[in-house]
Amino acid sequence: MAVEAGLKIELGKQGVFVTTIEELYNWGRRSSIWPMQFGLACCAIEMIATTMARYDLARFGAEVFRPSPRQADLMIISGTVTKKMAPQVVRLYNQMAEPKYVIAMGACAISGGPFKQGYNVLKGIDRYIPVDVHIPGCPPRPESLLHAFMTLQKKIDGQPLTGEGRPRHLDAEAQSEFPVPVQGAHDLEPTSNPGVWPVPITIK
Amino acid sequence: MKTVEEIKAAIEEGVPGAGVEIVPNPSVSGQHSLRLAPSHAFAMATFLRDDPELALDFLSNSTGVDWPDKEVAEKVKVTRTVTKTVDGAKQQVEETVEETRKHTVPGCLEAVYHLFSIAKKHGPVIIRMKTVNRTDQVQLPSLTPVWRSAEFQEREIFDLFGIIFTGHPDLRRLLMWDEFKDHPMRRDYVEPDDFEYEPTAHDEVLKRAQEQRAKLSAAVTGQEGAGA
Numbered sequence: 494m495a496v497e498a499g500l501k502i503e504l505g506k507q508g509v510f511v512t513t514i515e516e517l518y519n520w521g522r523r524s525s526i527w528p529m530q531f532g533l534a535c536c537a538i539e540m541i542a543t544t545m546a547r548y549d550l551a552r553f554g555a556e557v558f559r560p561s562p563r564q565a566d567l568m569i570i571s572g573t574v575t576k577k578m579a580p581q582v583v584r585l586y587n588q589m590a591e592p593k594y595v596i597a598m599g600a601c602a603i604s605g606g607p608f609k610q611g612y613n614v615l616k617g618i619d620r621y622i623p624v625d626v627h628i629p630g631c632p633p634r635p636e637s638l639l640h641a642f643m644t645l646q647k648k649i650d651g652q653p654l655t656g657e658g659r660p661r662h663l664d665a666e667a668q669s670e671f672p673v674p675v676q677g678a679h680d681l682e683p684t685s686n687p688g689v690w691p692v693p694i695t696i697k
Numbered sequence: 698m699k700t701v702e703e704i705k706a707a708i709e710e711g712v713p714g715a716g717v718e719i720v721p722n723p724s725v726s727g728q729h730s731l732r733l734a735p736s737h738a739f740a741m742a743t744f745l746r747d748d749p750e751l752a753l754d755f756l757s758n759s760t761g762v763d764w765p766d767k768e769v770a771e772k773v774k775v776t777r778t779v780t781k782t783v784d785g786a787k788q789q790v791e792e793t794v795e796e797t798r799k800h801t802v803p804g805c806l807e808a809v810y811h812l813f814s815i816a817k818k819h820g821p822v823i824i825r826m827k828t829v830n831r832t833d834q835v836q837l838p839s840l841t842p843v844w845r846s847a848e849f850q851e852r853e854i855f856d857l858f859g860i861i862f863t864g865h866p867d868l869r870r871l872l873m874w875d876e877f878k879d880h881p882m883r884r885d886y887v888e889p890d891d892f893e894y895e896p897t898a899h900d901e902v903l904k905r906a907q908e909q910r911a912k913l914s915a916a917v918t919g920q921e922g923a924g925a
Contacts, residue, residue: 577874612881612888613873678878680889 515654522566522592523554523649526642529565529589530558533582534572536599536632543635553642562588567645569638570624573601573608574615576681580673586622587670591662594649596641597624600631607631620685622671698819701729704751711744712737720825730809730823735837738826739864742843745812745822753812753822756844759851761858762807765831765884771798804831806860810840810847828860831883839865857882 496511504511532540544550544558559565562585574582586595597618600606605616618624625648626641633641652660661667671689674681685692699707705717708731716734733741745753773796781790806828813820828835839862841847851862852871859880862868870877879886898906 577872612886676874676876678876684889 518654519650519652523646525557526553526555526567526594526645526649527557527559527565528555528567528569529562529585530560531585532571533574533578534599534601536571536602539632539635540569540571540598540638543638548635548639550639550642553639553646555642562586563590565589566592567594567596569596569598570602570618571598572632573606574618576613576615577676579615579618579621579681580676582618583621583671583673587673591669592660594625594645595622596626596628596638596645598628598630598638598641599633600629603627603629615681617690620690621674622686623689698817699751701731701822704745704822705731707748707751708741708744711748712740715741717741728821728823730825732825732827735826735828738824739838739840739843742824742840745824746843750817751822752814752816753820755813755815755820756810756840756846756850757813757821758811759840759847759854760809761854761860761882762809763831763858763883764804764807766804767802768799769802771800772796773798805829806831806835806858808837808851808854808860810844812844835859836861836863838863839868841865856880859883 496513501511532538542548544556550556555567562568566589568582568586568589570582586593595618597603601608601614602618605611605614608614609616615621619627626644628637628641630637649660652658654660654663661669668688671686674683674686676682701719705719708715708717715737718732720730720732722728722730745751774793775796776791776793778789779792780787782788783790808826810824811820812822812824826837828837837860839847839851841851841862842864848866849871851865852867852869854860855862855865855868856870856872857880869875873881881888
């Protein structure tokens with residue numbers, strides 16, 4: 494349905510601007526991703542550096558860090574998620590309004606990282622909430638976070654407004670809230686959300 | 698600074714009925730410590746802080762130690778009468794036999810405090826306190842009223858080792874959540890069985906992986922069976 498690129502340029506030369514609703518809508522969404530203002534560990538320091546003058550996250554329209562989940566579009570899991578913190582992170586995610594996206598920043602947020610064997614660290618936030626972009630690193634450099642933003646923008650750009658693969662806020666059936674784990678006597682209960690993170694069975 | 702022996706003598710002079718013993722440290726550092734009897738520990742701690750010569754006004758660190766129950770094997774010589782056939786006739790013969798006897802030394806929990814003096818610029822003086830056992834008698838007197846900086850550290854010891862500090866103003870878990878029941882730094886703590894999904898599992902991890910796989914596949918086939 495998109496306008497042919499060559500035709501678009503030719504029309505542009507004649508002073509005619511042609512676009513589609515989908516393109517315009519996604520351009521608007523991807524150019525104003527407002528992240529939520531919270532940091533969990535040392536990755537947060539790199540996240541802060543990303544917003545400052547040298548790396549200048551404002552170039553991507555994402556400099557407005559919102560202190561309230563109600564106004565944020567993006568959750569950057571910047572650091573170690575302890576089992577004590579995990580329910581609060583999931584609850585904040587649930588409180589965000591659609592459309593919402595998640596970047597898991599750094600080794601800890603992806604898998605538990607160097608603390609994976611610990612009794613008190615969650616082995617990856619993707620056990621409870623859907624993650625759109627994972628960035629490796631310990632911590633990832635600001636360039637990595639910028640790359641994650643660009644990856645996320647590409648993802649948003651590629652989302653059709655109707656049919657399969659449309660964003661969750663345009664799908665009345667899609668799940669927007671995820672169960673908050675309960676802090677039990679020995680561990681979080683449940684230890685993962687099978688709807689988000691199926692337990693891998695094939696092990697060599 | 699005074700040696701541990703001198704400090705011990707000073708404590709015994711300053712606090713009547715105090716139970717202090719020296720725990721020698723055989724390593725090169727030679728940092729010997731003082732074990733205080735919990736019954737008089739509070740008075741002794743106050744003495745250490747207020748004594749003009751020691752003036753240990755700064756608690757830099759406190760931590761816990763877990764001493765699990767230990768099984769000790771001892772060889773004991775036992776004399777007993779044995780019926781034996783000697784020269785074709787049955788006789789009662791006394792014989793000395795070595796026997797291995799096992800008994801368990803009950804474990805305990807210990808709190809260790811490192812003290813310095815800012816005023817006198819000396820330290821550290823290391824004091825310890827021992828609980829009676831590891832299960833039901835795990836109370837020790839809190840030293841937070843003596844050194845304010847003990848508050849969070851004693852909460853951490855309570856959280857991770859399970860020592861109950863009587864007289865602590867706010868004894869709650871510090872690191873783990875309130876509903877948590879275990880004490881993770883104890884030697885016999887069992888981690889929640891949460892298998893590592895490692896691509897290159899080996900040794901202990903591989904064993905756990907195989908166990909987990911068996912459990913999971915059993916659960917899956919069970920579900921399929923129920924579904925069909």
